[in-house]
Amino acid sequence: MFFHQGKLDMVLTTQAYASMSNAQELVPIEKRYEDVKLSAEYVESRVKYPKFVFETILDYVEKSLGTFPKYPLAVDIGCGPGLMSTVFLAPYFDKVLGVDISESQIEQATLNNKHSNIEYSLSVAEKLPVEENSVTLIQVATALHWLNYEKFYRECDRVLVPGGVIAAFSYTVKDILIVNHPRSLAIQDVLMRISNKLASFDINPYYSERNEWAARRYTYPRLQIPYEDTKRVDGQYMEFPSTISGILRCLMTTAYIRLFVNNSEENQLWWKDCHQRLMEAYGTDDPEAPLTFKLEVFMLLGRKPTL
Ligand SMILES: C[S@@+](CC[C@H](N)C(=O)[O-])C[C@H]1O[C@@H](n2cnc3c(N)ncnc32)[C@H](O)[C@@H]1O
DSSP states (O other): OOOSSOOOOOOOOHHHHHHHHOTTOSSOHHHHTOOHHHHHHHHHHSOOOOHHHHHHHHHHHHHHHOOOSSEEEEEEETOTTSTTTGGGGGGGEEEEEEEESOHHHHHHHHHHOOOTTEEEEEOOTTSOSSOTTOEEEEEEESOGGGSOHHHHHHHHHHHEEEEEEEEEEEEOTTSOEEESOTTHHHHHHHHHHHHHHHTOTTTOTTOOHHHHHHHTTTOOGGGSOOSSEEEEEEEEEEEEEEEHHHHHHHHTTSHHHHHHHTTOHHHHHHHHHHHHHHHHHHTOSOTTOEEEEEEEEEEEEEEOOOO
16 A cells, blocks of 8 residues: 555645646646636536435445544535535534635635535645544545545545545546436437537547546546545436436536537537437427436545554
8 A cells, every 4th residue: 555655745735736737638627617607507507416425425434433423524625616515514524624726616615605514725635724633534526536646645644534534426427318208318319429529539628538537437546545445336326307408507517518618609509509409309499398317426435544
């Protein structure tokens, strides 16, 4: 195990992080979600994680550390606007800290905050503003693929208590399934064509290796939690009642899609045409026609060894 080789001794500012690890990104990571409009739309249109995700995490924490009325501290990495991931931890921890590299996400999270035990902080995952051996749970919701995972895992090892847990989970918008619709296969086929174009390295310059790690369900070996005691969860789905345009609005909260669509008039026209093609496949001329879709969630869980 690469941990316990000594502590990572470096000061990591947001800017230093950007210049070190983002060279291959067309838009630097800290800028991808740096958009006030996007932060607001994110809350409105992005998918919400189902209860089982948080139940699975808390069950894993409990198996590791036992049952307490409340655990001391959880950190939610890449918390975004807070409402998707951070808030679910509030009932189980004395304090929850949500951190994000993007100013607009932290502003939105702070604006949304109704919990006295949640705080939000503009910080990078690789240099957390918490003491060593102080954190029970580090949660990473749809953000692990954006991190400098080696530095991040070292930082986790610094701040986690023995037996403390890392829980990373995500979903891929590349495989959208339509449920309860007589033309589900035709609609799925159109969605697949749209996704394939958006996730093509040749067509979309904003689609990166990191997006591919998520599309491949975090199976990339280097992304694995570097503890002996780990668990993977697959084959669980989250379902959302939505509409034709609701699905496309949800996709537009993904940075590589939004950046591509807004990149040129031609791409915007293509996006309009995607609405049209979905309506045709559905058999309607109403973009707000109801449509339920589902996505697979995948989870990586790992536990720091007890002393
Ligand atoms: C796709 S969003 C996920 C937001 C939310 N957790 C959710 O599940 O919907 C990824 C977030 O990770 C943040 N992020 C990316 N790199 C980061 C880093 N190195 N440290 C902290 N946050 C980071 C981005 O700014 C963005 O808000």
